Amino acid sequence: MPSANNQNRKFVGTIVGESTSREFRLALDHEAVREQDIIAVDATLRPTDGTASPKQIRVWAKVQRIERLNPLFPVEAGHELAATQTDPFDTVLSLSREMVTAVCQILGAEPLDGGAGGKLDHLRYPPQPASSAYRPESSDIARVVLGELEHKKDRALDIAHLSNRREVDVKVDGHAIVTRHLAILAMTGAGKSVTARRIIEELANKNYPIVIFDPHGDYTGLSEVPGLGNRVRRYYAKFPIFEEDAETVAEIINSLGYELTPTMRHRFDEVFRAAKMFLTDDKTENQTRIGWLAQRLNKPEIGTVFPVERDMWLIAYLAEAGEIVKDQADAAGEQSLTTWGWSGLANYTGTDKRTLEGIKKRAYATAAALRRMEDTNKKIAAIGATPLPTDRKELVQYGGISIVSLAGYTGDFQATIYSIITNDLYDARVRDELKLPVLLLLEEAHNFAPAKADTPAEQRAVAATRQIAQEGRKFSVGLILISQRPSRLDETALAMCNSHIIMRMVNPADQNFIRKVIESLGEDEARMLPDLDVGEAILSGQLINFPVLVKIKQPTSQGEREEKDAFVALEEARKLYGVGRANNPNTRRS
Amino acid sequence: MSQSNPSQIRLTEEGVQAELQRQPHLLMKLAENAFTVAESLRNNYFKNTAQFISALRKAINSYATGKRPDPILGVYDTPKVDWSSVQDEVVTFIDGGVGKVQLSSQVPILLRVGSYCVRTGERRLSEREQFGYYPVILGDLEGGNKERKDFIDIVRISAELLGGLSALERTPDLRLLMFHGPLVYMMSAYAGHTPFTEKDIDLFLKQYAPGTNTAHRLKEEFLEDAKLYIYPPMTPRSDEWIQKKLFEPLAWISWLYRRLIETAKQRTPKPIIAGVVERGELRAFSETILLARVFQGLRKNNQENYFNQMYGRTDLKSPKSLLDRLNYTDALLMAMLLQPGQYSESWEIAKYDGLREGRVTLPNEPDVSVVNFAPLKPENNKTGFPRVNGCYLSVSETTEPIRVETFAELGDDQIHEAVNRAHMYSRLLPGYGFPVGLDIADKFAKVPAWMTQSYGKLIRHHLGVSLQRGEISDAEMRRILVQAIYMTHRDWLFRPQS
Ligand SMILES: Nc1ncnc2c1ncn2[C@@H]1O[C@H](COP(=O)(O)OP(=O)(O)O)[C@@H](O)[C@H]1O
Ligand SMILES: [Mg+2]
Numbered sequence A: 001m002p003s004a005n006n007q008n009r010k011f012v013g014t015i016v017g018e019s020t021s022r023e024f025r026l027a028l029d030h031e032a033v034r035e036q037d038i039i040a041v042d043a044t045l046r047p048t049d050g051t052a053s054p055k056q057i058r059v060w061a062k063v064q065r066i067e068r069l070n071p072l073f074p075v076e077a078g079h080e081l082a083a084t085q086t087d088p089f090d091t092v093l094s095l096s097r098e099m100v101t102a103v104c105q106i107l108g109a110e111p112l113d114g115g116a117g118g119k120l121d122h123l124r125y126p127p128q129p130a131s132s133a134y135r136p137e138s139s140d141i142a143r144v145v146l147g148e149l150e151h152k153k154d155r156a157l158d159i160a161h162l163s164n165r166r167e168v169d170v171k172v173d174g175h176a177i178v179t180r181h182l183a184i185l186a187m188t189g190a191g192k193s194v195t196a197r198r199i200i201e202e203l204a205n206k207n208y209p210i211v212i213f214d215p216h217g218d219y220t221g222l223s224e225v226p227g228l229g230n231r232v233r234r235y236y237a238k239f240p241i242f243e244e245d246a247e248t249v250a251e252i253i254n255s256l257g258y259e260l261t262p263t264m265r266h267r268f269d270e271v272f273r274a275a276k277m278f279l280t281d282d283k284t285e286n287q288t289r290i291g292w293l294a295q296r297l298n299k300p301e302i303g304t305v306f307p308v309e310r311d312m313w314l315i316a317y318l319a320e321a322g323e324i325v326k327d328q329a330d331a332a333g334e335q336s337l338t339t340w341g342w343s344g345l346a347n348y349t350g351t352d353k354r355t356l357e358g359i360k361k362r363a364y365a366t367a368a369a370l371r372r373m374e375d376t377n378k379k380i381a382a383i384g385a386t387p388l389p390t391d392r393k394e395l396v397q398y399g400g401i402s403i404v405s406l407a408g409y410t411g412d413f414q415a416t417i418y419s420i421i422t423n424d425l426y427d428a429r430v431r432d433e434l435k436l437p438v439l440l441l442l443e444e445a446h447n448f449a450p451a452k453a454d455t456p457a458e459q460r461a462v463a464a465t466r467q468i469a470q471e472g473r474k475f476s477v478g479l480i481l482i483s484q485r486p487s488r489l490d491e492t493a494l495a496m497c498n499s500h501i502i503m504r505m506v507n508p509a510d511q512n513f514i515r516k517v518i519e520s521l522g523e524d525e526a527r528m529l530p531d532l533d534v535g536e537a538i539l540s541g542q543l544i545n546f547p548v549l550v551k552i553k554q555p556t557s558q559g560e561r562e563e564k565d566a567f568v569a570l571e572e573a574r575k576l577y578g579v580g581r582a583n584n585p586n587t588r589r590s
Numbered sequence B: 001m002s003q004s005n006p007s008q009i010r011l012t013e014e015g016v017q018a019e020l021q022r023q024p025h026l027l028m029k030l031a032e033n034a035f036t037v038a039e040s041l042r043n044n045y046f047k048n049t050a051q052f053i054s055a056l057r058k059a060i061n062s063y064a065t066g067k068r069p070d071p072i073l074g075v076y077d078t079p080k081v082d083w084s085s086v087q088d089e090v091v092t093f094i095d096g097g098v099g100k101v102q103l104s105s106q107v108p109i110l111l112r113v114g115s116y117c118v119r120t121g122e123r124r125l126s127e128r129e130q131f132g133y134y135p136v137i138l139g140d141l142e143g144g145n146k147e148r149k150d151f152i153d154i155v156r157i158s159a160e161l162l163g164g165l166s167a168l169e170r171t172p173d174l175r176l177l178m179f180h181g182p183l184v185y186m187m188s189a190y191a192g193h194t195p196f197t198e199k200d201i202d203l204f205l206k207q208y209a210p211g212t213n214t215a216h217r218l219k220e221e222f223l224e225d226a227k228l229y230i231y232p233p234m235t236p237r238s239d240e241w242i243q244k245k246l247f248e249p250l251a252w253i254s255w256l257y258r259r260l261i262e263t264a265k266q267r268t269p270k271p272i273i274a275g276v277v278e279r280g281e282l283r284a285f286s287e288t289i290l291l292a293r294v295f296q297g298l299r300k301n302n303q304e305n306y307f308n309q310m311y312g313r314t315d316l317k318s319p320k321s322l323l324d325r326l327n328y329t330d331a332l333l334m335a336m337l338l339q340p341g342q343y344s345e346s347w348e349i350a351k352y353d354g355l356r357e358g359r360v361t362l363p364n365e366p367d368v369s370v371v372n373f374a375p376l377k378p379e380n381n382k383t384g385f386p387r388v389n390g391c392y393l394s395v396s397e398t399t400e401p402i403r404v405e406t407f408a409e410l411g412d413d414q415i416h417e418a419v420n421r422a423h424m425y426s427r428l429l430p431g432y433g434f435p436v437g438l439d440i441a442d443k444f445a446k447v448p449a450w451m452t453q454s455y456g457k458l459i460r461h462h463l464g465v466s467l468q469r470g471e472i473s474d475a476e477m478r479r480i481l482v483q484a485i486y487m488t489h490r491d492w493l494f495r496p497q498s
Helices: A075-084 A138-151 A174-180 A192-205 A220-224 A246-255 A262-278 A283-296 A312-327 A331-339 A350-381 A411-430 A456-475 A491-495 A508-517 A523-531 A566-577 B013-021 B024-036 B045-064 B151-170 B198-208 B212-234 B238-243 B249-265 B284-300 B306-311 B319-326 B330-337 B413-427 B436-445 B449-469 B474-490
Strands: A010-016 A023-028 A038-045 A055-069 A099-111 A132-135 A156-162 A169-173 A182-185 A210-214 A232-236 A401-405 A438-442 A477-483 A499-503 A536-541 A548-552 B075-077 B090-102 B106-119 B129-137 B174-180 B272-277 B342-344 B347-349 B357-361 B368-372 B388-393 B402-407
Touching: A023 A055, A038 A099, A038 A138, A055 A523, A138 A156, A138 A169, A156 A174, A156 A192, A169 A174, A174 A182, A174 A192, A174 A477, A174 A499, A182 A192, A192 A210, A192 A220, A192 A438, A192 A477, A192 A499, A192 A548, A210 A411, A220 A232, A220 A401, A232 A350, A246 A262, A246 A350, A246 A411, A246 A456, A262 A312, A262 A350, A283 A312, A283 A331, A312 A331, A312 A350, A350 A401, A401 A411, A411 A438, A411 A456, A411 A477, A456 A477, A456 A491, A477 A491, A491 A508, A499 A523, A508 A523, A523 A536, B013 B024, B013 B045, B013 B330, B024 B045, B024 B330, B045 B284, B045 B306, B045 B330, B090 B151, B090 B436, B106 B151, B106 B436, B129 B151, B129 B198, B129 B436, B151 B174, B151 B198, B151 B249, B174 B413, B174 B436, B198 B212, B212 B238, B212 B249, B212 B368, B249 B272, B272 B413, B284 B319, B284 B330, B284 B347, B306 B319, B330 B388, B388 B413, B402 B413, B413 B436
Parallel strands: A182 A477, A182 A499, A210 A401, A210 A438, A232 A401, A438 A477, B090 B174, B174 B272
Antiparallel strands: A010 A023, A010 A132, A023 A099, A038 A055, A038 A132, A055 A099, A156 A169, A156 A548, A499 A536, A536 A548, B075 B342, B090 B106, B106 B129, B272 B402, B342 B388, B347 B388, B357 B368, B388 B402
16 A cells, blocks of 8 residues: 655656656756656546546656756856866856756556555556656555566565665566566676576575576575575586487587598498497496407406496497407407497498598597586586486476586587477477476576577577577476677577566677667666666566666575685685795896 | 067058958958948958058057057956956846747747846855846836837836846845946937836836835835936926826936945945946947047048048048948947957946937826936936946957946946956856856846747637637736746746755
């Protein structure tokens, strides 16, 4: 209910000039309001049917722009003062009369008694010139910011407070976020990850299943949040080679810089298939095969120190085995390999042997590179992280947050891992094998839904993202896209995000792009973007009743990469490792 | 190397020509003149002007350097602009503006006098500046001849004077009171208006006085003076005028001037009271001072035909004929003779020539009576108009010289003090070359176009509605007009300072 107590209502100005049902101008009391403040004007409107008596309404508006002018201070005089270094106060110039006007955007109207519970109707008749505008009670503002959420409290996520009025909490519609997709866009350091963590914590309170694709370890800290920790699982990603086709894997080898020649590329399919079929479900059989491999390659560590797994090493082993068998004309070996799945090996010529040698070298190099990436990945995923489950559905748990660490992998690998998981989850939802809804959070979303997909891996990723952006709603798969380079984001995917959290952004290309794609963002709001503080955001779209400028509340969790003062970090490192100062022995003391 | 010395080059004909080339406002004025003067003068108008100015400059220079016994034109330099020399001074600027509404034609409907009072060096804005305004709705007045074009002027002069008087009375430490326009107008032009009634004066005074008592006293004191000294020499019906409480406009205005001066005289130091005129059309200074001396000098040297020879004519025998034929004005000649920051010697401006007998219609009376305005001349008695001194000040090369006027009675130093400040204030508006404080008062007094436009709309709208209903009456129409006009209070400028 709006408070009946009008004492705290602060007069802010008077409506002047021409008002419309969308906008009015306010002659302001000095410093009475700030841009983005929410104000109100009372009005009386007769219902259109003419039956009932006039209704008392409250018109809600937001200060979009404030213009300040001293019409009695000529520009010319300013130049003269500057040129002669004269203080205007020492002269006869007038400095006291300023015209301060606010341009206010009408948000909507509600009955003065608050009977509509925060729901705002469209105003169809302009407010009266010369009406007084006032600063409403905090509780009233909170009510209209909340809008219809008032009655759907279970949906509300408490993520922010009004930037200009800290006492007013801003709750957003979680339902809109998880079903209609959310984009969080801002330059680096503006507070995107902090915002995302706050939202995740709020959603986790409601047990919503979340899968986070985390390229930088921004979300590792979530597991330290009391009451959340046991529900957070971290996964390191092993690149699932054999879930891809030979072509993709060949590309991966190429993309790491170990280019396969066309001849190798031709034979690679067969090596790949042989590797894929090498391990069976039969353990003893596998042991026989691995034993053979270790003996044939003369590498006793195979199967002992290094377990044989379905990975790039296996492809390398097989290529080497083929090469050896051919080189030594080992008919028995050739026979074994053929039976285990390498059809056509018998027909290989001497040239093919050299081809296999080339494949082997490249496969080993690739395997080593992949191992390095996996190691990094595992390390960043932190202690307690487990390998990605082969059944991706396990990622989706009631009340569970799954963090898929992608750190360590290069772009294409990240994109590929992402599309494999996403497609799996989506398919599982479509086929109804996955029973729970899920929300996917993509940090650095421009890598997973790039505007310009250059590599096949990127093309697959953007296709996967678009599919969820467009169809996800039907199958309760939601998206949160986070990006510091919105202009590099796929426009289709972004356009399907119905909610937006936009934070500080200085790059003009990004600002223009956002203006173009996000309709709910007004021109004046767009103009503010470069001036926002860290943690400040403009919320717009379905998550909120109308666009507002807020300060995001701090999440409980810490990010992995919280920025430290560089010099403090240096001194810590010195103490930790006991390093002394550099001392050039060639320099004589002076 | 005296050739390349700029102050020497200034004195040559080529120097003058080169200088004129740099001053478009002068060139334009000269070109305009070249078209309007007689055909025989048109050829070489520009060249001859340059030659004439060069001769004048040389003569001024000769006098200044002691090579010539008789002065031609006294020229002074304003002190260097130094705001620290005028700190903690209270200055009030006064200006009146007229609001016109476009109905079937432009109709002046209200007059506003704005005042801007400022204390230099004061940092606290609320202490530093005060704005005031005095609106008068012309239609409310009973006196004055409304069909006359100058009706608005007598109203404005009265209102501006009351504004000035009020500023003086409200501000005990007022240092300078500066009016936009002549300090006193050429009064004879305004003779003959129907006297104002007491009701009219009340309308004026409503805006004026801090308390109604002061306003009442002002009115009573005028009537007392009028009864004893002012009206009897003007009209045989003096007693009747007093009995009807009539305020003959010129008598009333001259009395207000006196009052202003008397109030100023009681203060130490005496506040400076000045008027500053832009785009003046006066020729009096050139005729009675500058050219009078030139001709005297020529005669002395038996060169009375100097100008006739120069222009190839026979009729250029006196200052007046020279100015008539060649279309020179004070402003034009001074623009060519004064350098930025310089001002001319002052002279007493003849403001009251032509005050003589005239015809006046009294309010609500069909008959015309004869009234003698000559007694209002300064020399006649202590209630007449005051004597006024004036001089010209050049602010910048690109603007016309402005004229500064002060009251002779308040002392000769007033003109120098006023000029010094007018110069300082004008330097803040070099492109306009006019005191910035007056510009502020002007903007403040101005009835903005959007306002008169919306009055126009509003008035037409209401008239339209009333006409349709067939219920328009004079009273109704007045009510609408007055209502519309009083909406001026919505103007942001007039909101009281918080
Ligand atoms: N809502 C907030 N309140 C306070 N500080 C914040 C807020 N959001 C961000 N910050 C500060 O800014 C830093 C960068 O935030 P982060 O979310 O990592 O930026 P981004 O993800 O946009 O690069 C954080 O480490 C934190 O110190
Ligand atoms: Mg981040």
